[in-house]
Amino acid sequence: xxxVLVGMFAAPLLVCIALLVGxxxxxxxxxxxxxxxxxxxxxxxVAGTFTAFVLALVGLFAxxxxxxxxxRAVWFEVGGLEVPFSLRLDGLQAVxxxxxxxxxxxxxxxxxxYMHGDxxxxxxxxxxxxFTSAMLLLVLASNFxxxxxxxxxxxxxxxxxxxxYFQRPEAAAAGKKAFLxxxxxxxxxxxAVFAIVSQAGSFDYDAVFAWAAEPGFAGxxxxxxxxxxxxxxxxxxxxxxxxxxxxxxMEGPTPVSALIxxxxxxxxxxYLVARAYPLFEAAPISLDVVAYVGAFTALMAAxxxxxxxxxxxxxxxxxxxxxxxxxxxLGAGAPSAGIFHLFSHAWFKALLFLGAGSVIHATGRxxxxxxxxxxxxxxxxxxxxxxxxxxxxxxxxxxxFWSKEEVLAGLAVHHPVLLGLLLLAGFLTAFYIARLFFxxxxxxxxxxxxEYTAEGTADEHAAAPGGAVxxxxxxxxxxxxxxxxxxxxxxESGWVMSLPLVVLGVASLIAGFxxxxxxxxxxxxxxxxxxxxxxxAHEAPVxxxxxxxxxxxxxxxxxxxxxxxxxxxSGGRGFDARLEGALGGAYGVxxxxxxxxxFYSRVVIRPFAAAGRxxxxxxxxxxxxxxxxxxARVVIAAGGxxxxxxxxxxxxxxxxxxxxxxxxxxxxxxVL
Amino acid sequence: xxxxxxxxxSVLFAIGVFGVLTRRNAISLLVSVEIMMNAAIINLAxxxxxxxxxxxxxxxxxxxxxxxxxxxxxxxxALVLAVYRRFGSTDVDxxxxxxx
Numbered sequence: 177x178x179x180v181l182v183g184m185f186a187a188p189l190l191v192c193i194a195l196l197v198g199x200x201x202x203x204x205x206x207x208x209x210x211x212x213x214x215x216x217x218x219x220x221x222v223a224g225t226f227t228a229f230v231l232a233l234v235g236l237f238a239x240x241x242x243x244x245x246x247x248r249a250v251w252f253e254v255g256g257l258e259v260p261f262s263l264r265l266d267g268l269q270a271v272x273x274x275x276x277x278x279x280x281x282x283x284x285x286x287x288x289x290y291m292h293g294d295x296x297x298x299x300x301x302x303x304x305x306x307f308t309s310a311m312l313l314l315v316l317a318s319n320f321x322x323x324x325x326x327x328x329x330x331x332x333x334x335x336x337x338x339x340x341y342f343q344r345p346e347a348a349a350a351g352k353k354a355f356l357x358x359x360x361x362x363x364x365x366x367x368a369v370f371a372i373v374s375q376a377g378s379f380d381y382d383a384v385f386a387w388a389a390e391p392g393f394a395g396x397x398x399x400x401x402x403x404x405x406x407x408x409x410x411x412x413x414x415x416x417x418x419x420x421x422x423x424x425x426m427e428g429p430t431p432v433s434a435l436i437x438x439x440x441x442x443x444x445x446x447y448l449v450a451r452a453y454p455l456f457e458a459a460p461i462s463l464d465v466v467a468y469v470g471a472f473t474a475l476m477a478a479x480x481x482x483x484x485x486x487x488x489x490x491x492x493x494x495x496x497x498x499x500x501x502x503x504x505x506l507g508a509g510a511p512s513a514g515i516f517h518l519f520s521h522a523w524f525k526a527l528l529f530l531g532a533g534s535v536i537h538a539t540g541r542x543x544x545x546x547x548x549x550x551x552x553x554x555x556x557x558x559x560x561x562x563x564x565x566x567x568x569x570x571x572x573x574x575x576x577f578w579s580k581e582e583v584l585a586g587l588a589v590h591h592p593v594l595l596g597l598l599l600l601a602g603f604l605t606a607f608y609i610a611r612l613f614f615x616x617x618x619x620x621x622x623x624x625x626x627e628y629t630a631e632g633t634a635d636e637h638a639a640a641p642g643g644a645v646x647x648x649x650x651x652x653x654x655x656x657x658x659x660x661x662x663x664x665x666x667x668e669s670g671w672v673m674s675l676p677l678v679v680l681g682v683a684s685l686i687a688g689f690x691x692x693x694x695x696x697x698x699x700x701x702x703x704x705x706x707x708x709x710x711x712x713a714h715e716a717p718v719x720x721x722x723x724x725x726x727x728x729x730x731x732x733x734x735x736x737x738x739x740x741x742x743x744x745x746s747g748g749r750g751f752d753a754r755l756e757g758a759l760g761g762a763y764g765v766x767x768x769x770x771x772x773x774x775f776y777s778r779v780v781i782r783p784f785a786a787a788g789r790x791x792x793x794x795x796x797x798x799x800x801x802x803x804x805x806x807x808a809r810v811v812i813a814a815g816g817x818x819x820x821x822x823x824x825x826x827x828x829x830x831x832x833x834x835x836x837x838x839x840x841x842x843x844x845x846x847v848l
Numbered sequence: 849x850x851x852x853x854x855x856x857x858s859v860l861f862a863i864g865v866f867g868v869l870t871r872r873n874a875i876s877l878l879v880s881v882e883i884m885m886n887a888a889i890i891n892l893a894x895x896x897x898x899x900x901x902x903x904x905x906x907x908x909x910x911x912x913x914x915x916x917x918x919x920x921x922x923x924x925x926a927l928v929l930a931v932y933r934r935f936g937s938t939d940v941d942x943x944x945x946x947x948x
Contacts, residue, residue: 822948826877826940830868 177238177245181263181316184231184273188280189309191224195302214297218288221301225284225308229277232270232312239270240702246318260379264318267702268515272315272447275522276440280308282676283435286530289673290431290537300340304432307333311440315447319379320369323448327365327408330441331358337436338428350427357421361411365448368404371397385454393458402455402462405448406469413445413499416473420773422496426488430533433488438495438529439522446502446518450511450705467507467587471594471601474500476770478604482611483755483767487532487542490612493769494568495525497601501583504594510586511705516691517583519699520575523687524567527680528609531561534673535616538666544612549621553666556674558617560681565613567684569606570728577728578688581721588720603727610735618740853894860887874931874938878924882917889913 195217202210238245246264253259265273284304291297310329317323332355339351373379375397376387387393409415414422425437436442449456449466456462474497481493498521505514534557535550536542551558567574570581580602587595668674691699700706738751756763765771842848860883867880889910896906932938 819948822946824944824947826943827869827872834865834869 177235177243178247178263180231180235180238181245181247181265184228184235184277185309185312185316187227187231187309188221188224188305188312191221192302192305192309195220195298195305199298199302210298217298217301218284218291221305222281222284222288224305225277225281228308228312229274229281232273232277235265236270236274239265239267248318251321257373258378259321260319261322262318262380263313263316263322265316267704268447268450269315269318271515271519271699271702273312275443275519276308276311276315279439279522279526280304280311280435282679283431283439283526283530284308286434286533286673286676287429287431289670290533291429296340300337300429303333303336303340304435307337307436307441311444314444318381320372320381320384321379323451324365324369327412327444327448328362330436330444331355331362331412334358334425334436334441337432338425340428340432344427347427350421350424354421354425357418358411361408361418361445364404364407364411365409368401368408371401371404375401381451388454388458398459399462402452402459403465405452405455406462406466409445409448409503410469411445412448413442413503414496415445415469415500415503416476417772419473419477419496420769420776423489423492423769426486426492430488430529430536433492434526434529434533437492438525442495442499443502443518443522446499446506446514449503449506450515453506453511453705456506463507463509465507467504467591467594470500470503470505470507471587471591471597472500473497474504475597475601475604476500478601478608480766480769481608482604483752483763484608485544485767487535487544487547487612487616488529490544490608491525491528491532494528494605494608497605498525498568501580501598501601504591504598505583505586508587508589508591508594510582512700512703513579513582513586515703515705516699517576517579519691520567520579520684520687523680523683524564524574524576527560527564527677527684528568530673530677530680531557531564534669534677537669537673544615546622547616548619549617550666551617554617554668556668556677560677561617562613563681563684565609566732567688568609569732570602570724571606571732572725573685573688575684575686575688577725578692581724582691584720584724588717599723599727602724603731606728606731607735607738610732611739614735614740850894850898853890857887857890857894860884860890872939872941874928874940875925877940878921878928881924882921885913885917885920889917 195213198213199210199217202213235245244264244266246262248260248262251259251261284301287301287304291300294300307330310326310333314323314326314330317326335351335355338354339348341347342351369379372384376384378384378387388398411418422437422442426433428437456466477493477497477500481490481497484490484493498517502514502517502521505511505517532542534554535547538554538557539547539550541547563574567576570577572578584595584598584602587598689695691697759766768774839848864880864882864884864887867883868877871877871880892906892913893910894906896903896909900906928938931943935943937943
């Protein structure tokens with residue numbers, strides 16, 4: 177079984193190394209070989225990810241059969257502290273590994289179509305494989321040190337992929353912002369790891385959890401350690417107040433957004449909290465913090481998503497919101513509900529992103545106002561997007577309904593206020609996804625693209641260097657001609673892009689059943705996360721699923737009324753304008769994410785830059801340079817005084833010598 | 849006897865020092881240095897005769913010193929010649945390349 181554990185993260189890693197080395201060699205030696213490698217790179221990395229997926233399945237079945245595959249070796253020792261390299265699979269880890277490898281496999285496959293002809297496709301697939309490997313290592317690790325290493329590795333590969341179109345300043349800045357913002361949380365996790373090893377004396381999960389279960393575990397450590405761990409989760413899972421990086425991360429290629437910034441990496445924070453749950457259980461106040469942060473984030477991000485004008489930004493805020501749902505469930509004492517929602521969310525959110533990517537790929541546009549009426553031209557994308565949207569909205573029997581219901585049930589017992597917040601967030605969720613769906617796939621086709629360009633954000637493909645522009649050429653031709661049939665060249669993408677959509681569409685429909693009582697809740701049994709006294713979580717009021725469904729239906733219905741009903745004639749765009757008119761300035765504030773970015777710019781970034789300038793001009797320029805220059809001036813002045821002694825005249829030297837001799841003789845004779 | 853020799857030596861040395869400090873011509877400087885050297889050599893012979901009259905140590909050292917003085921004079925004159933060729937003068941006051 178150890179081969180399964182090692183192979184799972186090693187296969188994509190080997191692919192990454194092979195692609196990098198191969199790409200470097202061929203680009204120097206042989207151009208045709210380099211081009212051939214670029215064309216093959218996608219398939220090579222699909223092979224690597226497929227290996228990981230098969231191994232994850234094998235591991236899952238082994239865990240289900242009662243095995244717990246594990247592997248432990250001493251990595252290195254420092255002054256008596258043993259740092260282990262240890263991997264294992266338990267229920268939680270097996271489920272995560274399956275989700276990660278399955279979504280990664282589909283996204284790799286989809287990327288072959290999406291990145292076709294891109295100049296740096298070899299690098300892209302190498303980075304994507306690196307991410308897959310790091311993410312699987314993060315999931316498989318069974319000690320906090322290795323977890324932290326993998327945690328930073330996924331952060332680094334996320335940075336690389338967000339900044340993939342690094343020739344564009346926005347993409348480079350977004351990568352930097354993502355890296356720096358998550359770093360703030362990572363610092364908390366790092367301190368937590370230090371605290372754990374200094375107090376528990378070991379990195380191993382089992383030893384640490386045993387330490388946390390001791391009756392003496394209380395007081396400052398018991399509260400500080402889980403909160404510091406949660407700080408790491410807040411950064412990675414884009415929870416308030418560190419959520420600002422995720423919308424900007426949409427500068428990366430869309431498949432990357434689907435894999436990293438929707439399905440897997442951002443879920444790592446949720447996984448971390450669930451993994452370290454025994455630490456949180458020891459300090460109930462830390463669980464409350466998790467619950468409140470999660471619920472607040474869920475509602476805030478859902479309201480922002482309603483006012484976004486970019487497909488990917490809507491989905492990004494939606495992701496933040498859904499991660500908030502998961503956190504709220506974890507904080508409310510229902511960790512398996514949180515992981516269940518992570519599980520179903522991974523399928524339908526990856527689906528929504530890949531559907532959005534399909535639209536962007538076909539039209540070269542991603543501003544909602546410049547899209548419309550695509551359902552006829554791209555039926556597969558439209559219907560799978562609808563499946564994902566219904567799952568997100570929580571309409572039965574789609575996956576999102578079952579898991580969201582579990583989340584709400586978990587909150588119902590102890591947190592009625594948060595339950596209300598999440599029901600409202602659920603309504604908004606259904607509303608914004610309905611808005612997105614109707615605006616993009618129904619309504620009139622945009623007749624004159626130029627009319628809308630002023631507000632358009634930079635479209636990913638439009639500015640992408642190299643072949644991607646040619647790939648997305650249809651949309652630009654249409655925009656240029658301004659003719660009536662704006663979408664005349666737009667058609668469904670090839671099978672490599674449609675197949676993942678269909679697979680994920682089916683998953684969005686059926687994935688929720690693994691957590692339902694009709695099938696005996698196999699997911700929860702496998703996870704085995706619930707604390708001892710959590711049976712109460714399932715005693716949620718009977719009316720809850722009905723209310724939740726009603727909220728979802730109301731959201732979808734409202735979205736249809738506002739954006740879909742009169743789609744044939746005026747299009748639904750008018751409603752955004754009416755909403756803006758009704759709300760006035762508040763609409764702009766919401767659309768700009770409650771000005772959190774502006775707040776950080778004022779309160780953190782500008783003072784920090786000012787402090788940096790002070791340190792540069794004030795401290796370095798004045799004090800340090802002043803000291804060094806002053807020292808030099810003193811030496812020069814002293815030299816100016818002393819140089820007069822050197823007359824260069826032989827007789828002066830001789831006279832000095834004579835006086836010296838006389839003095840020495842006088843001293844020797846005792847005269848002086 | 850010894851007193852006379854030492855007195856002679858002291859007078860010669862003082863003359864040498866005076867010459868070194870006052871003359872401007874490089875050759876005069878060299879001559880003054882020679883005079884100071886000879887004052888030292890007289891001391892060698894005089895004190896040897898005072899303390900160990902039988903041995904000829906001082907006298908032998910005096911001969912060696914005279915040889916060394918000849919060598920020194922040769923080197924000194926060569927230097928003066930080089931200086932003269934370089935500067936067209938042997939006036940030491942006009943040569944102050946090392947002035948700070």
